[in-house]
Amino acid sequence: MLKNGFICFYVSISYLKSAICAHRGERVKKFIAVILIVCAISFSVTLSACTKDGGKITSYDITCTYEEETGTLSGIMNVDYYNDTDTEISDLKFNLYGNAFREGALYSPVSDTYKNRAYYAGESYGGMEIENVKNCAGWNIGGEDENILTVNLLTPIYPEDNVVLTVHYTLTLAKVNHRTGITQNAVNLGNFYPILCGRNTEGFVECNYYYCGDPFYSECANYTVTLDIPESFTAASSGKLTQESCVNGRKKCSYTLNNARDFALVLSDKFEVISETVDGVEVSYYYVSDSTPQNSLTAATESLKYFSDTFGKYIYPTLSVVQTGFCYGGMEYPALTMIAEGLDADNNIYTVVHENAHQWWYAMVGSDQMNDGWQDEGLAEYSTLMFFESHPTYGFTRKGMINSATSYYRAFFTVFSQLNDVADTRMHRHLSEYSSELEYNNVTYNKGMILFEMLRNTLGDEKFTLGLRKYFDDSCGKIASSDELIGCFIKSGTDVEGLFASFLEGKILI
Helix, strand or coil: CECCCCCCCCCCHHHHHHHHHHCCCCCCCCCCCCCHHHHHHHHHHHHHCECCCCCECCEEEEEEEEECCCCEEEEEEEEEEECCCCCCEEEEEEECHHHHHCCCCCCCCCCHHHHHHHCECECCCCEEEEEEEECCCEEEEECCCCCEEEEEEEEEECCCCEEEEEEEEEEECCECCCCEEECCCCEEECCCCCEECCEECCEECCCCCCCCCCCCCCCCEEEEEEEEEECCCEEEECCEEEEEEEECCEEEEEEEEEEECCCCEEEECCCEEEEEEECCEEEEEEECCCCCHHHHHHHHHHHHHHHHHHHCCCCCCEEEEEEECCCCCEEEECCEEEEECCCCHHHHHHHHHHHHHCCCECCCEEECCCCCHHHHHHHHHHHHHHHHHHCHHHCCCHHHHHHHHHHHHHHHCCHHHHHCCCCCCCCCCCHHHCCCHHHHHHHHHHHHHHHHHHHHHHHCHHHHHHHHHHHHHHHCCCEECHHHHHHHHHCCCCCCHHHHHHHHCCCCCC
């Protein structure tokens, strides 16, 4: 996500001062005799449900209906959970991100600083109601902020086994310029369904919805989504459109997307759309008020090609770049990015490129966004720098971007406060530990960019780029730890552990 509605380090000191005042992530049996057609079918199914390294994967089949009059989305979700761990599982947990927008939520989805920009018609509320869960022993809503659906299974699922659950739910949308909500010109459906909590060594990871950063930790799955909307609406989607029909003023669209960390949609009856194909990927730009839409589309196609050539091949068949109401600069989802309305030309281009970089560093290669926000944001920022460095006609320079990030960082964390240990500049910390969005921006975006610049200067261009390619190749389709990222650069033969430690522990003086 690009946190602010402008390039985060291109800000005036007057804005910085005012902003500071405003603040105080059954083994298959082999048979000897098998007829050829069965082999072919089995092979086809295996291919459609594989991660990059060939393992089986969880799948979602979601059918949902949006009612414009009530601002609600009703859904039926069939989730086929595959246990790829080495332990049996008796309960499944789902994050209910839609509940972050309910009245009385413990954690506000929007800070006081951004409330006026987000709630364009005054404060508004929504929520996600679970109506029923089938094929289970029981279920309940819990978590620290009524944000977790826990489903008790009829029987434990063992390693390499699976279970299918059906969840009926209703999502009520707030009027808010945010990931999930009704904006002035569109309906943002990020996080519109209950999503399985990702797992780490301690079990399922429950994610509270903090306004700082991206409070997500999810594993890749295969998606089939069927959407029922008013016929006048156009839907931008993470998935590839496979079928569309119109009956009695309603439109039904079906999409598929494989090996994706999540799935998002944006709906509007005002969209204009232009498209272009690059390296076999259909890139579409959905916009409402862009005087130079071809420039935005070109930035999207050129950055997709550059990142594919530099880091590794983009694995999805489509990419939707969507201009919509959003209180920050932009937001990334697999194969779909949200770009805030109202950005000037330079910031619009910058945001398109930054959010495209997240297709590599978030969508395809996951990380722990709850504790290491720098890992995807810092890399997305530096990848954006690399793109503009290789495409000088856009007017952004490597020197200018690094100098601006450093100046912005120093303006927030003064040299005095750094020398006297007053400022907390640790990069490895939980989202709840940030005092403000300004602090989060400086630690994850700006300090992240400075970290990767120093790393590149230490390793040299060739080893640096090879390290990023190895990181992508090793971790595509997975959630990579910071140690796995660092290890890809250590294997270059240069000792960079001390460099990373000084940044992550907050010991380096910038």
